[in-house]
Amino acid sequence: MIAKPVAILGLSCFYHDSAAALVIDGKIVFAAQEERFTRKKHDESFPANAVRHALDYAGISAKELDAVVFYEKPLLKFLERILQTQLKVWPRGFILFHRAMHEWMGKKLWIPQTIQKELKYKGPIMFTSHHESHAASAFFCSGFDDAAVVTVDGVGEWATTTIGYGHGKELKMLKEIHFPDSLGLLYSALTYYLGFKVNSAEYKVMGLAPYGQPKYLKEMRELIELLSDGSFALRMKYFNYEYGLTMTGKKIEQLFHEPTRRSESPLTQFHKDVASSLQALTEEVMLKIAAHARELTGSENLCLAGGVALNCVANGKILKSGLFKDMFIQPAAGDAGGALGAALSVWHRKFSGERLSRLENVYFGPEYSDPQIDEFLKAEGLPFEKLSEQDIIEKTASLLVGENVIGWFQDRMEFGPRSLGSRSIIADARNAANWQKVNLKIKFRESFRPFAPTVLEERTADYFDLDRPSPYMLLVADVHENRRAEIPAVTHVDGSARIQTINKNQHPKYYALLKAFERRTGCGVIINTSFNVRGEPIVESPKDALNCFLNTGMDYLVLGNCLLKKTEMPVERLKGREKYLKAFQLD
Amino acid sequence: MNILIFPFWRRLFGSLREGWMKISRAIGVVMSSILLTVLWVTVFGIYALILKLAHLFGAGKSRAQSLWIPVNPEETGGLSNQF
Numbered sequence: 001m002i003a004k005p006v007a008i009l010g011l012s013c014f015y016h017d018s019a020a021a022l023v024i025d026g027k028i029v030f031a032a033q034e035e036r037f038t039r040k041k042h043d044e045s046f047p048a049n050a051v052r053h054a055l056d057y058a059g060i061s062a063k064e065l066d067a068v069v070f071y072e073k074p075l076l077k078f079l080e081r082i083l084q085t086q087l088k089v090w091p092r093g094f095i096l097f098h099r100a101m102h103e104w105m106g107k108k109l110w111i112p113q114t115i116q117k118e119l120k121y122k123g124p125i126m127f128t129s130h131h132e133s134h135a136a137s138a139f140f141c142s143g144f145d146d147a148a149v150v151t152v153d154g155v156g157e158w159a160t161t162t163i164g165y166g167h168g169k170e171l172k173m174l175k176e177i178h179f180p181d182s183l184g185l186l187y188s189a190l191t192y193y194l195g196f197k198v199n200s201a202e203y204k205v206m207g208l209a210p211y212g213q214p215k216y217l218k219e220m221r222e223l224i225e226l227l228s229d230g231s232f233a234l235r236m237k238y239f240n241y242e243y244g245l246t247m248t249g250k251k252i253e254q255l256f257h258e259p260t261r262r263s264e265s266p267l268t269q270f271h272k273d274v275a276s277s278l279q280a281l282t283e284e285v286m287l288k289i290a291a292h293a294r295e296l297t298g299s300e301n302l303c304l305a306g307g308v309a310l311n312c313v314a315n316g317k318i319l320k321s322g323l324f325k326d327m328f329i330q331p332a333a334g335d336a337g338g339a340l341g342a343a344l345s346v347w348h349r350k351f352s353g354e355r356l357s358r359l360e361n362v363y364f365g366p367e368y369s370d371p372q373i374d375e376f377l378k379a380e381g382l383p384f385e386k387l388s389e390q391d392i393i394e395k396t397a398s399l400l401v402g403e404n405v406i407g408w409f410q411d412r413m414e415f416g417p418r419s420l421g422s423r424s425i426i427a428d429a430r431n432a433a434n435w436q437k438v439n440l441k442i443k444f445r446e447s448f449r450p451f452a453p454t455v456l457e458e459r460t461a462d463y464f465d466l467d468r469p470s471p472y473m474l475l476v477a478d479v480h481e482n483r484r485a486e487i488p489a490v491t492h493v494d495g496s497a498r499i500q501t502i503n504k505n506q507h508p509k510y511y512a513l514l515k516a517f518e519r520r521t522g523c524g525v526i527i528n529t530s531f532n533v534r535g536e537p538i539v540e541s542p543k544d545a546l547n548c549f550l551n552t553g554m555d556y557l558v559l560g561n562c563l564l565k566k567t568e569m570p571v572e573r574l575k576g577r578e579k580y581l582k583a584f585q586l587d
Numbered sequence: 588m589n590i591l592i593f594p595f596w597r598r599l600f601g602s603l604r605e606g607w608m609k610i611s612r613a614i615g616v617v618m619s620s621i622l623l624t625v626l627w628v629t630v631f632g633i634y635a636l637i638l639k640l641a642h643l644f645g646a647g648k649s650r651a652q653s654l655w656i657p658v659n660p661e662e663t664g665g666l667s668n669q670f
């Protein structure tokens with residue numbers, strides 16, 4: 001008799017970036033964030049749509065699940081951290097107390113009931129701790145036999161930073177740092193001080209940093225007590241987040257002698273220097289933590305996860321330090337990835353399952369077949385050209401040469417915050433003008449924001465100071481000086497780039513496109529940015545892609561093997577831009 | 588006759604019920620806010636003051652060499668626990 005496959009559904013929700021991940025017999029079958037379906041960026045609601053897509057994709061019903069796992073321990077978080085913090089800060093925190101109680105009593109305390117009701121599921125419901133979920137998402141996808149596992153984020157239950165050790169099928173958490181001491185919250189607090197949106201725009205601060213100098217490192221060090229083993233404590237007098245509705249207050253303004261920047265107001269050199277100083281401090285802390293993890297575990301491999309692991313500049317510094325021989329960073333390093341980690345953790349802890357080999361790609365989302373796309377476009381009544389797969393690749397590569405900006409929608413959607421060639425906006429990296437064109441006319445975002453390159457894996461060393469693949473855009477490295485003039489649109493102001501390497505196995509069609517572009521131009525690099533406008537989740541369906549195409553300055557849209565040209569679109573379909581952009585809250 | 592009157596009553600009761608649900612929800616929000624405030628001032632207040640006093644007596648302890656907290660595997664809890 002053939003044993004029934006073990007199906008485990010991992011869930012993360014009710015904080016930010018809710019997601020569902022389905023693991024069957026230890027293989028990742030489906031994973032997606034809820035925001036892609038609800039079209040609400042960082043959606044925190046129960047991932048009902050993601051779950052439905054996951055079960056449909058696998059062709060199973062909720063009844064056939066062997067376990068549903070939630071990515072953190074809600075009672076530990078509420079009864080210990082939330083209530084104890086309220087006691088600690090009393091009599092401050094009155095409004096926060098009310099808000100927290102309403103939220104927790106209203107939904108967060110009833111996770112099992114919510115799961116049972118939403119999924120009509122009666123099987124076992126399990127809970128892993130928040131940082132265990134992060135750690136498992138990295139280690140069990142790394143393919144390493146053993147590794148030091150570091151997780152750094154805002155906060156889980158109590159932990160904000162952990163060091164663990166993974167060996168074979170076992171993962172042990174060794175040490176942690178507790179709330180309110182948090183590198184993630186320090187970064188978020190300064191993000192707030194710089195006038196950007198917390199839990200959303202931290203990556204903008206990272207992008208702003210190279211425009212400044214770390215002139216305020218002394219002030220930054222005043223915010224944190226950092227010991228040589230990477231452990232740290234924040235000086236809480238500068239932060240409000242334990243009791244207030246803001247992250248920082250007057251004290252930090254006095255420290256920097258500047259008021260908190262108002263959102264969307266002009267960025268000055270001061271803001272750039274603060275961003276640069278914060279980035280320098282973050283790198284210093286991360287390097288110390290990594291060094292301690294190396295010493296503690298003795299392993300030559302490092303796994304990273306948690307929101308701070310998306311700081312690819314810091315990741316690049318750890319890699320360059322030579323502390324570890326090899327590194328694996330979970331591409332969905334934020335809380336969405338917790339859903340995947342929770343499911344993988346249960347696969348090993350409860351079902352003693354076999355290990356996955358190293359994660360090869362993150363195309364775990366929904367896909368749309370050619371007939372589905374065809375039918376959709378016919379129903380829309382828009383002119384389009386249908387080509388063979390080979391022809392669409394060649395035609396797109398030809399159109400890419402020069403100044404066209406193209407929406408590229410193919411195959412299964414990416415899991416995690418990055419577009420990696422399935423839901424991407426692409427353009428010629430050799431054309432410097434494309435940088436501002438894509439920023440201002442297509443993405444409608446800040447002009448300082450840099451673009452990432454996709455490079456043919458075999459040509460990485462030709463362009464970048466990087467000796468290994470970076471398939472998930474999680475490493476930053478320098479562009480060789482003699483190449484900077486060739487690919488100006490993806491070379492950041494400090495000469496660096498946030499790199500995505502691509503090979504044939506990861507995404508055959510996207511790889512073939514880059515090869516076709518290389519044959520025409522000799523250049524193995526293109527611009528790759530997420531297929532969305534500012535504040536919008538990355539597109540999920542052909543409908544989302546078409547809406548984004550019609551309401552932005554994009555020149556062409558490639559949906560599967562169908563090609564749409566902007567100049568051929570009916571004028572009345574191009575008039576909704578203002579309404580479209582207003583539908584998304586700026587991030 | 589019944590056929591004519593029934594939808595009327597149903598509509599009337601329907602809108603009355605809807606109105607009552609709105610009012611009761613508003614009362615619920617106000618009441619829970621009052622209860623939470625009382626809880627915050629009394630139970631939390633007293634407990635917080637005791638903790639603050641205890642902290643005062645415990646002050647002056649020397650700072651640890653490391654701020655890492657070792658994880659006790661016993662405390663991590665089983666998979667079926669929410670804590």
Ligand SMILES: [Fe+2]
Nearest residue numbers: 153307334335
């Ligand atoms: Fe997290």
